[in-house]
Amino acid sequence: MRRYGKNTDEDDIRHRPSRRGSRPRxxxxxxxxxxxxxxxxxVDRGRITCLVDNRSITAMKARELGRKGVVVGDLVALVGDLTGAKDTLARVVxxxxxxxxxxRTADDDDPFERVIVANADQLAIVTALADPEPRPRMIDRCLVAAYDAGMEPLLVLTKSDLAPAAPLLETYAPLGVRTVAVHHHEEPDAVRELLSGLVSVFVGHSGVGKTTLVNALVPANQRATGVVNAVTGRGRHTTTSALALPLPDSDGWVIDTPGVRSFGLHHIDPSRVIHAFPELQAGTEGCPRACSHDERDCALDAWVAAGHADPARLDSLRRLLATRERHEGD
Known part of the structure; x- marks a missing residue:
């Protein structure tokens, strides 16, 4: 074994060659x-489908993007093979x-938020009037998410041939949210008119007929649809990834998303939840500082008692806030 003593100089030391080379980073x-x-x-399993000059291009995320995500609706820059030919791959740089x-988050206690769509103008909240029954709490949560995202909400009521739309429409009338009811077997012309010129995201829980409606709006691209379980009243997930589709005879876009069974709001500051209830927001001026809107001195009780808002809307607000506060305290 070779030993290095006091008289050893640098020529006696053997250096292991670097595998990375000498090029500076x-x-x-x-x-x-x-x-x-x-x-x-x-976006599906790391493969990103993009529209470039009316060509469908398959790409992957470039390494220099790091952990930055790419989602449906993003405007991106691409390099590489942009021919769109089979088995070619470009890079999103x-x-x-x-x-x-x-x-959204999976649940209110889930700290990991998921970006669903970027650059959309309005959120079309799709709910069935029957089979399955409407879920007002889900609608309220989607409204909160829409306002937080800076998007206009649109309430789309499907299966109006099975149940009247008036009771649900009356509940949301004070909000000033645009609403439209569609018959299961009719052309959705009224919906199409409200989508023209806009990028609209369709969100709804499974079984409400969301994808059936998208197929009627964009007949050239038929997505698989499912049926509602007669026992549980739940639908089966048939859409597995979000997909942007051009609206025929219009410069609008429709983005179909997978059905959801919950819409978590963990990522939203509770103080912003009130923005989804504009008919209540004006009544908070008399609230004490940092009011939770569910305490003895809250001014919203008197506001509602004076007839400025529906008591059911205040109940909806408080249910959302209570859910958020309960998980934040865990």
């Missing part, structure tokens, strides 16, 4: 100024700034 990233612009149509972001 740099934080400078290419600007990709010649990259093509694209719209993300769907940049995600442009988003104008809106729709997020």
């Amino acid at each position: 740099t934080r400078i990233r290419p600007k990709h100024e010649d990259a093509a612009e694209g719209l993300v149509l769907t 940049r995600v442009e700034d988003r104008t809106s972001v729709l997020r």
Whole structure:
């Protein structure tokens, strides 16, 4: 064994060659100024389908993006093979700034938020009037998410041939939310008119006929639909990933999303929940500082008692806030 003593100089030391080479690392990233612009149509298991000059391009996220996610609706910059030919792959090298972001968590106690869609203008909350029964709490949660994301809500009531729409419409009339009811076997012309020129995200729990409605709006792209279980009243998930589709004869877009059974609001500050209830918001001016809106001195009780808002809306607000506070205290 060779030993190094006091008289050892640097020529006696053997250096192990570096496998990484001697090229210095740099934080400078290419600007990709010649990259093509694209719209993300769907993301499935790491493969990103984009629309580039009316061509469907399959791409993957470039390493330089790091942990930055790419979601449906994103405007992105792409390089590489942009021919759209079979077995070709481009790279998404940049995600442009988003104008809106729709997020949700799996449940209220789930700290991990999921971005559903970017750059959408309105959230179409789809609910059936029957089979399954309407879920007002789910509607309220989607309204909260829409307002938080800076999107206009649209309440779409399906299966109006099975039950009247008036009772539910009356509940949400004070909110000023646009609503439309559609017959299961009729052309959804009224819905199509409200989507024209906008990017609209369709959200609803399983079995409400959301994907059936999307198929009627965009007949050229038929997505699989399911049926509602007669015992549980629940639908089966048939849409597995969000997909953006161009609305025929319009410059609008429809984004179909997988059915959800819950819409968590863990990512939303409870103080912003009141924005989903504008008919109650004006009544908070008399509330004490940092009012939880569910305490003895809350001004909303007197506001509702004076006839300014429906008591059911205050109950809805308080249920949401109570759910958030319970999980935050765990």
